[in-house]
Amino acid sequence: MSVAPRLRIVAARGYERAVAFRFPFRFGVAEVSRTAQAFISVEIETIEGHHATGWAAEMMMPKWFDKNPDLTPDDTIDQLRRSLHIAMELAANAEPDTPFGLSASIEPEQHRRCAAENIGGLAASFGLALVDRAVIDALGKLMDRPASALVQSNALGIDARTAPDLSGFDLDGFFASLTVAPTIAVRHTVGLGDALCANSVANRLNDGLPESLEEVIAAYGHTWFKLKLAGDPEADCARMLAIAAVLDRMVPDYKLTLDGNEQYANELHVLELLELLKAEPRLKRFMSRVIFIEQPIARAQALSAPVNQLARALPVEIDESDADISAFATAKRLGYTGISSKSCKGFYRALLNAARVAKWNAETDGAPFFMSAEDLTTQAGLGIQQDLILASLIGATHIERNGHHFVDGMAGAPDSEQSAYLTAHGDLYEERLGRARLKIEKGFVSLGTIADAKGLGASVLPDTGAMTPLQ
Numbered sequence: 131m132s133v134a135p136r137l138r139i140v141a142a143r144g145y146e147r148a149v150a151f152r153f154p155f156r157f158g159v160a161e162v163s164r165t166a167q168a169f170i171s172v173e174i175e176t177i178e179g180h181h182a183t184g185w186a187a188e189m190m191m192p193k194w195f196d197k198n199p200d201l202t203p204d205d206t207i208d209q210l211r212r213s214l215h216i217a218m219e220l221a222a223n224a225e226p227d228t229p230f231g232l233s234a235s236i237e238p239e240q241h242r243r244c245a246a247e248n249i250g251g252l253a254a255s256f257g258l259a260l261v262d263r264a265v266i267d268a269l270g271k272l273m274d275r276p277a278s279a280l281v282q283s284n285a286l287g288i289d290a291r292t293a294p295d296l297s298g299f300d301l302d303g304f305f306a307s308l309t310v311a312p313t314i315a316v317r318h319t320v321g322l323g324d325a326l327c328a329n330s331v332a333n334r335l336n337d338g339l340p341e342s343l344e345e346v347i348a349a350y351g352h353t354w355f356k357l358k359l360a361g362d363p364e365a366d367c368a369r370m371l372a373i374a375a376v377l378d379r380m381v382p383d384y385k386l387t388l389d390g391n392e393q394y395a396n397e398l399h400v401l402e403l404l405e406l407l408k409a410e411p412r413l414k415r416f417m418s419r420v421i422f423i424e425q426p427i428a429r430a431q432a433l434s435a436p437v438n439q440l441a442r443a444l445p446v447e448i449d450e451s452d453a454d455i456s457a458f459a460t461a462k463r464l465g466y467t468g469i470s471s472k473s474c475k476g477f478y479r480a481l482l483n484a485a486r487v488a489k490w491n492a493e494t495d496g497a498p499f500f501m502s503a504e505d506l507t508t509q510a511g512l513g514i515q516q517d518l519i520l521a522s523l524i525g526a527t528h529i530e531r532n533g534h535h536f537v538d539g540m541a542g543a544p545d546s547e548q549s550a551y552l553t554a555h556g557d558l559y560e561e562r563l564g565r566a567r568l569k570i571e572k573g574f575v576s577l578g579t580i581a582d583a584k585g586l587g588a589s590v591l592p593d594t595g596a597m598t599p600l601q
Contacts, residue, residue, distance in 0.1 A: 251453025
């Protein structure tokens with residue numbers, strides 16, 4: 131273990147870049163065709179007087195952080211902007227501390243101030259998550275070390291102050307064991323409105339990219355899939371039958387996860403779906419490949435009642451209910467065995483939840499607890515690279531990815547920025563159809579150059595000339 135440096139935030143700046151989708155992405159109650167990606171830069175100064183600047187980026191995905199039907203998509207994006215402004219202000223006024231200490235010191239006030247403006251826990255986490263990642267990136271650049279080395283030596287100063295249930299657990303030893311793998315499998319998202327067969331694509335784009343599930347499999351060689359559910363057992367069963375017909379025909383050895391996106395009312399409602407799926411003989415192979423189900427119950431009810439019967443039928447994890455660091459421990463008491471990792475919820479939160487998984491599995495027969503790596507239409511470039519590093523560090527061997535499918539490569543980045551990514555991270559990207567794009571080969575992406583990058587996952591600085599100030 132190295133001594134974590136003490137530092138302060140000298141300056142924090144926010145930017146955004148418009149993102150247009152190739153076609154709408156339907157999940158839960160939302161249908162998204164455009165949004166913006168947030169970027170922030172943070173300048174740090176150590177108590178010895180050394181300076182460095184770090185970056186972070188994340189999609190401001192509407193109607194996921196807050197699904198209140200009274201809010202418009204633009205309302206929910208504005209919540210994320212406000213969360214970022216609050217986090218940057220708090221960070222700039224914080225007393226010097228370790229990177230984790232800085233985050234822990236402002237987290238309660240971040241949530242309090244957001245709550246005072248009717249911004250929920252997930253959206254409140256968004257702003258601090260980006261500040262944290264920018265600080266980690268800056269420290270890595272200052273120390274000339276990749277993020278994995280910062281974690282392994284705990285140069286970030288992570289301790290159990292925000293997760294007292296981990297008191298006594300050897301966090302330093304756990305972090306020392308974490309590594310970034312050479313590759314990770316891509317789990318393809320099948321949205322509620324996605325075409326399954328080539329002949330079922332209405333209003334074909336003809337942009338040279340796959341538009342149906344059949345074409346996606348042929349182009350990228352996926353064997354992992356994530357299937358969105360709509361909250362209607364009979365309709366969902368019919369949709370799974372249609373998807374299974376494609377997978378059974380095209381993919382010899384597939385694996386998949388189900389995502390309820392909070393569309394089911396309660397445990398009994400989800401069990402009704404599982405009974406239909408398991409009773410359907412044409413889904414026998416399909417059901418044998420389901421690994422877990424993600425947040426089927428709306429967050430307002432998800433942590434208010436046990437789900438032990440559901441968990442016995444199929445491992446179940448929380449996603450949208452992960453509003454703060456205490457959520458996983460609460461969910462565990464109710465029968466949930468898993469939790470998702472998303473960079474937008476917090477780098478430190480994911481690492482501490484991974485430590486919980488290790489601790490709880492060591493104490494429990496069968497090691498039932500798990501983390502998964504999920505997506506929020508993460509974009510090629512800085513955002514996806516930071517998320518991939520985090521996913522591999524927590525031990526994920528597959529990760530949901532859909533940003534490359536719903537968005538036309540690095541469409542919002544200037545040619546010079548795209549060229550820089552192709553040069554610095556040519557194992558992760560390829561130039562095709564006039565843009566830099568994620569390079570998926572036989573269902574996998576490479577993590578080699580991003581694992582070696584000094585800082586948090588990227589050797590390329592975003593071009594602020596192709597952005598506007600954060601609103």
